[in-house]
């Protein structure tokens with residue numbers, strides 16, 4: 001009897017093991033035109049995504065998530081970290097943005113992200129002294145509100161907070177960056193005391209982007225021909241994700257917490273804006289990563305389940321492009337919630353497109369283009385520059401999807417992007433007489449001349465117009 005129970009357990013575990021448990025996605029909202037939150041939540045459900053990581057705790061997003069059962073990581077942006085150094089403000093945050101959703105049919109909050117990659121070297125230490133006190137205050141306020149057992153505060157950190165020394169360039173030599181090693185030790189001790197996880201963002205794409213000599217196969221999961229050997233342990237690494245993750249495991253071990261749970265807060269591959277940011281590579285990356293996660297293989301130093309949040313759900317056309325043009329193209333789905341490539345969120349390797357957003361409302365089928373009859377072209381460059389300053393022209397750059405356009409095509413692309421951001425306002429397609437509206441789709445090859453989704457405001461306008469229309473009709477009939 002005992003052994004048959006044991007067998008049943010094995011079978012059950014085997015069945016469970018075929019699903020990607022804990023697979024989550026990041027839902028960023030830095031877009032000029034956002035899909036309605038309810039549409040996005042439906043999309044998550046349609047694809048069986050059970051966890052979502054946010055970058056704030058926006059009320060409309062949270063109400064759309066209410067009752068869905070989806071596990072949520074809410075976040076405190078970096079510019080709020082200073083405020084959270086005041087315990088009263090932290091209590092207030094927990095009351096307004098966490099406790100308020102803690103009811104039957106509310107939001108299933110699991111984590112509060114305190115800051116977002118606050119120790120990036122490009123921030124020049126701005127948040128180095130603000131992050132730990134904010135983390136302490138938020139967790140202590142959660143504990144005080146009796147939520148601390150089920151909701152943990154954590155700090156999503158970028159992978160450049162740890163590294164291996166130049167003379168021992170392998171994972172087992174991993175240590176926290178020397179300039180932040182004190183604060184990292186304090187953070188790790190505090191997380192451990194509260195049974196909270198460490199959160200890290202790992203980007204194999206950035207390894208490739210930053211270095212033309214990077215062995216490209218090492219960015220993916222289908223086997224690098226020459227594994228990189230850890231000289232101290234003899235472990236062979238065939239992909240940079242494992243190597244990077246194990247560098248963190250070693251850094252944690254060095255400060256005495258080698259067993260601390262680790263969440264991968266962001267991992268993904270962009271599809272445009274760089275020569276390595278392509279749909280083919282994104283497909284290869286995700287279709288290697290997801291089955292691996294589903295197999296619960298883990299990494300050499302940390303076998304087993306890893307909790308992972310993919311980055312990201314949707315393209316965001318208003319993100320800063322300081323890190324690179326690819327920043328606006330991280331979506332597994334396009335700006336309008338339509339899938340870009342086949343990907344199986346369950347990790348069973350089914351080669352099919354994920355389910356896109358349903359009933360998306362678009363603006364009319366109109367584009368803005370360069371006016372071929374324009375005589376004076378002296379202001380063309382200025383006008384293109386203006387259009388691209390207030391819209392997203394990142395697809396025009398070298399190695400990107402619209403880099404094949406000729407000069408007129410470039411101008412049309414820029415003018416159209418601006419026109420769409422401005423909700424097709426006719427005034428936004430003039431550009432000193434250089435532009436005109438067209439009903440002809442100028443998309444060619446990989447280059448998509450987009451139609452934006454209808455903004456909330458334009459939906460209201462069309463509703464009012466139809467109401468006015470009905471009123472006029474009624475008057476006419478009387």
Ligand SMILES: *[C@@H]1O[C@H](CO)[C@@H](O)[C@H](O)[C@H]1NC(C)=O
Nearest residue numbers: 056057058059076080096097
């Ligand atoms: C908390 O929620 C309020 C109300 O929705 C919002 O205005 C505020 O920005 C949120 N605070 C933070 C730190 O996200």
Ligand SMILES: *[C@@H]1O[C@H](CO)[C@@H](O)[C@H](O)[C@H]1NC(C)=O
Nearest residue numbers: 120121122123124125126127
């Ligand atoms: C960091 O310092 C560099 C060089 O001094 C400067 O260009 C950059 O704007 C600074 N960044 C921030 C976020 O302060």
Ligand SMILES: *[C@@H]1O[C@H](CO)[C@@H](O)[C@H](O)[C@H]1NC(C)=O
Nearest residue numbers: 123124125126127128129130
């Ligand atoms: C952080 O605090 C340390 C120690 O008090 C101080 O030396 C350092 O200048 C501070 N850094 C910033 C960026 O304020």
Ligand SMILES: *[C@@H]1O[C@H](CO)[C@@H](O)[C@H](O)[C@H]1NC(C)=O
Nearest residue numbers: 396397398403405406407410
């Ligand atoms: C189109 O614009 C891109 C990005 O600004 C530029 O690299 C390319 O050379 C332009 N093409 C032509 C034909 O002007």
